[in-house]
Amino acid sequence: MSAEAKLAELGLELPPAPKPMGVYKPMVIIDNMVYVSGHGPLKSDGTLIVGRVGADMDQEAAYQAARQTGLAVLATLRAGLGSLDKVKRIVKTLGMVNSEPDFLQHPAVINGFSDLFAEVYGEENGVGARSAVGMGVLPGNIPVEVEAIFELQS
Amino acid sequence: MSAEAKLAELGLELPPAPKPMGVYKPMVIIDNMVYVSGHGPLKSDGTLIVGRVGADMDQEAAYQAARQTGLAVLATLRAGLGSLDKVKRIVKTLGMVNSEPDFLQHPAVINGFSDLFAEVYGEENGVGARSAVGMGVLPGNIPVEVEAIFELQS
Amino acid sequence: MSAEAKLAELGLELPPAPKPMGVYKPMVIIDNMVYVSGHGPLKSDGTLIVGRVGADMDQEAAYQAARQTGLAVLATLRAGLGSLDKVKRIVKTLGMVNSEPDFLQHPAVINGFSDLFAEVYGEENGVGARSAVGMGVLPGNIPVEVEAIFELQS
Numbered sequence: 001m002s003a004e005a006k007l008a009e010l011g012l013e014l015p016p017a018p019k020p021m022g023v024y025k026p027m028v029i030i031d032n033m034v035y036v037s038g039h040g041p042l043k044s045d046g047t048l049i050v051g052r053v054g055a056d057m058d059q060e061a062a063y064q065a066a067r068q069t070g071l072a073v074l075a076t077l078r079a080g081l082g083s084l085d086k087v088k089r090i091v092k093t094l095g096m097v098n099s100e101p102d103f104l105q106h107p108a109v110i111n112g113f114s115d116l117f118a119e120v121y122g123e124e125n126g127v128g129a130r131s132a133v134g135m136g137v138l139p140g141n142i143p144v145e146v147e148a149i150f151e152l153q154s
Numbered sequence: 155m156s157a158e159a160k161l162a163e164l165g166l167e168l169p170p171a172p173k174p175m176g177v178y179k180p181m182v183i184i185d186n187m188v189y190v191s192g193h194g195p196l197k198s199d200g201t202l203i204v205g206r207v208g209a210d211m212d213q214e215a216a217y218q219a220a221r222q223t224g225l226a227v228l229a230t231l232r233a234g235l236g237s238l239d240k241v242k243r244i245v246k247t248l249g250m251v252n253s254e255p256d257f258l259q260h261p262a263v264i265n266g267f268s269d270l271f272a273e274v275y276g277e278e279n280g281v282g283a284r285s286a287v288g289m290g291v292l293p294g295n296i297p298v299e300v301e302a303i304f305e306l307q308s
Numbered sequence: 309m310s311a312e313a314k315l316a317e318l319g320l321e322l323p324p325a326p327k328p329m330g331v332y333k334p335m336v337i338i339d340n341m342v343y344v345s346g347h348g349p350l351k352s353d354g355t356l357i358v359g360r361v362g363a364d365m366d367q368e369a370a371y372q373a374a375r376q377t378g379l380a381v382l383a384t385l386r387a388g389l390g391s392l393d394k395v396k397r398i399v400k401t402l403g404m405v406n407s408e409p410d411f412l413q414h415p416a417v418i419n420g421f422s423d424l425f426a427e428v429y430g431e432e433n434g435v436g437a438r439s440a441v442g443m444g445v446l447p448g449n450i451p452v453e454v455e456a457i458f459e460l461q462s
Binding site: 021022024026027028030031036037038094096098136137138139140141145147 | 186187243245246247248252253255256257258259260261262264265268269272281282283284285286287288289290291303305
Binding site: 033114131 | 329330331332333334335336338339343344345346402404406443444445446447448449453455
């Protein structure tokens with residue numbers, strides 16, 4: 001099943017493709033690779049989920065924020081490529097969590113992003129290399145920011 | 155206008171190409187891509203701007219430090235490639251800010267780096283994918299560190 | 309001397325190849341490049357070194373943790389490629405240190421990782437581009453996490 005068909009089957013709604021919040025492009029294509037900028041948890045109403053994990057929100061809410069971040073990345077890919085089916089696989093994810101120093105479950109939070117891509121692109125092509133780490137803080141106090149690299153269909 | 159010509163027109167002075175502060179190379183070329191190490195705000199006198207954003211320096215000073223970091227990256231590219239004109243475009247930037255947890259304007263800080271590349275390489279090739287985030291701290295208490303990937307002219 | 313021969317000569321023991329601690333793969337190969345996930349200091353007994361640098365451990369212990377992280381990355385490369393000799397060179401390292409805000413020697417810590425690769429792959433191919441930075445915190449309170457990109461032999 002194609003990624004677009006899978007997304008429809010899952011009934012997932014993508015937010016509007018995010019506008020850059022600075023001097024950068026949402027994504028850049030070089031040869032067969034797509035470099036996607038850091039994305040935050042953009043909702044369908046155009047606002048961002050905010051809050052610091054371990055202070056303002058718990059692990060489950062942070063997982064949902066990471067999933068929403070994944071939906072924002074999908075919106076960027078669709079806007080930039082025309083269709084999610086142009087993507088062959090996810091290559092690498094850097095998952096950054098805005099967390100209190102005593103919050104240690106960053107991989108469980110970023111699984112919200114990664115589970116989404118596994119659902120849409122499957123267990124093989126939807127799962128890539130990854131780091132999931134705790135930041136000092138993130139822009140605008142968003143709980144999660146993710147940047148990623150994708151490979152295009154040949 | 156070429157990047158070298160643009161740099162001359164802007165009257166910008168590059169610092170000396172930075173020496174590694176550990177076991178790494180300033181840049182590595184693989185095929186048509188250049189991977190540039192994390193750079194700090196190296197000044198023409200060979201010293202680094204230091205300070206934590208939101209404590210020792212404000213947003214405007216941090217913006218200038220990010221711009222100075224961009225000049226240091228240009229120095230590395232010129233030293234490693236012979237000419238800035240060998241670079242086709244900036245692909246991806248990871249902009250890291252050493253900030254207090256209540257400082258939230260990381261994209262505005264890293265714009266100092268990104269505006270410089272937009273000036274030198276133009277609005278299309280000089281603007282790439284980017285993340286701009288708040289770190290725990292940076293080496294030697296520098297306010298900004300940036301690593302980046304560039305594409306070479308074919 | 310090949311990397312495998314060098315490893316044997318140095319008498320280095322690799323830990324078991326680490327299992328993913330979330331929804332990701334230890335590494336992904338795209339064309340001639342290997343993208344390796346964030347790794348922590350996994351010991352041969354299968355446990356991780358834990359502690360925050362500047363609080364629970366000093367710079368020398370953190371250096372050793374970074375070296376152990378390098379051994380874990382080698383274990384992943386051998387498991388994924390069949391032999392360390394399939395790797396041509398290290399391209400880029402992101403070395404992340406879980407440190408107190410007043411600890412500023414991140415490059416010296418990540419040298420523990422980088423020195424290992426220089427020993428195994430030599431001063432040219434074993435040394436790549438790098439960033440070494442201080443994080444808010446790392447998963448499970450590990451002191452060091454490193455992700456890296458490698459080029460394969462053609």
